[in-house]
Amino acid sequence: MTYDFDTPIEQRGTDSQRWQKYAGRDILPLWVADMDFRAAPEVIAALQERVAHGVFGYARPTAGQVDAVVAAFAARYGWRVDPAWLVWLPGLVVGLNVTARAFAEPGEPVLCTTPVYPPFMTAPVHQGREVVTVPLALDSAARRWEVDWDALERAVTPRTRLFFLCHPHNPVARVFRRAELERLAEFCLRHRLVLCSDEIHCDLVLDALPHFPSAALGGEIARRTITLMAPSKTYNLPGLGTSLAIIPDAGLRRRFVAATAGIVAEVNCLGYTACAAAYRDGERWRRALLDYLRGNRDFLGDFVARELPGVRLEAPIEATYLAWLNVAALGLQDPVRQFEDHGVGLSDGRHFGAPSGAYVRLNFGCPRAQLAEALARMKRAVAAVPRPA
Numbered sequence: 241m242t243y244d245f246d247t248p249i250e251q252r253g254t255d256s257q258r259w260q261k262y263a264g265r266d267i268l269p270l271w272v273a274d275m276d277f278r279a280a281p282e283v284i285a286a287l288q289e290r291v292a293h294g295v296f297g298y299a300r301p302t303a304g305q306v307d308a309v310v311a312a313f314a315a316r317y318g319w320r321v322d323p324a325w326l327v328w329l330p331g332l333v334v335g336l337n338v339t340a341r342a343f344a345e346p347g348e349p350v351l352c353t354t355p356v357y358p359p360f361m362t363a364p365v366h367q368g369r370e371v372v373t374v375p376l377a378l379d380s381a382a383r384r385w386e387v388d389w390d391a392l393e394r395a396v397t398p399r400t401r402l403f404f405l406c407h408p409h410n411p412v413a414r415v416f417r418r419a420e421l422e423r424l425a426e427f428c429l430r431h432r433l434v435l436c437s438d439e440i441h442c443d444l445v446l447d448a449l450p451h452f453p454s455a456a457l458g459g460e461i462a463r464r465t466i467t468l469m470a471p472s473k474t475y476n477l478p479g480l481g482t483s484l485a486i487i488p489d490a491g492l493r494r495r496f497v498a499a500t501a502g503i504v505a506e507v508n509c510l511g512y513t514a515c516a517a518a519y520r521d522g523e524r525w526r527r528a529l530l531d532y533l534r535g536n537r538d539f540l541g542d543f544v545a546r547e548l549p550g551v552r553l554e555a556p557i558e559a560t561y562l563a564w565l566n567v568a569a570l571g572l573q574d575p576v577r578q579f580e581d582h583g584v585g586l587s588d589g590r591h592f593g594a595p596s597g598a599y600v601r602l603n604f605g606c607p608r609a610q611l612a613e614a615l616a617r618m619k620r621a622v623a624a625v626p627r628p629a
């Protein structure tokens with residue numbers, strides 16, 4: 241079977257958050273991170289069968305559903321996950337909040353690097369904890385975002401409890417290498433931090449690079465790691481709210497589960513069905529998706545380099561369907577507004593911890609023709625920027 245990622249699917253007038261934002265306006269929404277593609281036919285078929293059953297009571301995953309998930313982790317990353325380590329969650333942002341609540345006391349700091357997916361910075365604050373951010377360093381010669389280890393050492397204090405890692409990284413689209421993870425593990429152990437490794441984008445690695453789960457390092461760091469995973473980004477199922485915390489250490493797991501009590505909803509039966517079908521039967525679709533996204537990424541990279549003066553992609557997009565674009569040279573206070581005025585909706589880099597006017601994030605998880613149209617509109621937006629006299 242071949243899969244069709246080219247035919248547009250009308251989403252105006254539907255429940256799509258991404259499309260609703262610009263309802264009634266001719267703006268292509270390339271902001272929040274879900275894709276414009278229909279889910280894998282294998283997943284849709286499993287959902288149809290589950291819907292036809294017709295009973296939608298409170299759910300728990302079946303042994304077969306759990307097997308589908310742990311078998312995928314073993315096959316893809318050689319990571320042996322005991323089913324007892326799994327804590328199901330209705331979303332990974334929930335997981336970030338629960339982790340902050342469980343492993344830092346009120347007022348204690350949580351450390352993360354920026355730019356980063358905004359809930360990394362807001363979750364600790366929502367839970368009455370503090371957040372301390374350390375900018376990633378751009379090595380322009382190597383075209384690579386790096387952890388600034390010296391800055392990290394300066395930022396950590398005896399009160400710091402947690403490190404939030406985004407791996408692969410949203411928005412800079414890096415896949416951290418094993419040596420970097422080992423260094424981070426050493427840092428966390430030396431400062432007695434719990435490592436929360438958000439790996440939601442791990443099955444969207446576009447280059448020939450392995451994803452190495454932080455907890456697969458094993459030993460002491462595995463016992464101090466909360467891994468957050470979900471099929472939602474890869475298989476375009478985020479609206480079904482089915483995610484996982486994987487916590488090898490029984491003590492940490494108890495604390496995590498205790499912090500969910502009474503406030504975290506259970507996952508629903510359709511979510512379990514879709515999740516298991518995706519991991520069990522969705523591999524051919526995922527590979528086809530990765531090919532398509534690679535094509536979009538390369539098309540975008542060429543267009544930005546050739547047609548968008550003042551816009552720069554500073555490092556290769558190794559994973560995700562997100563492009564982190566430096567637009568500082570345009571000299572705009574509000575670049576998102578400029579692109580919206582020309583028909584493209586992007587995410588403002590400020591929300592990711594970047595300086596005002598410096599970056600926008602573009603979601604290229606859409607049919608290529610739509611991406612081409614968005615880029616043509618961006619070209620007009622750039623051409624319309626007033627030049628200094």
Ligand SMILES: Cc1ncc(COP(=O)(O)O)c(C=O)c1O
Nearest residue numbers: 273331332333357410440478483
């Ligand atoms: C790194 C990261 N974590 C979590 C999420 C969202 O997870 P959820 O929708 O399961 O809350 C996203 C969505 O873009 C993300 O990029």
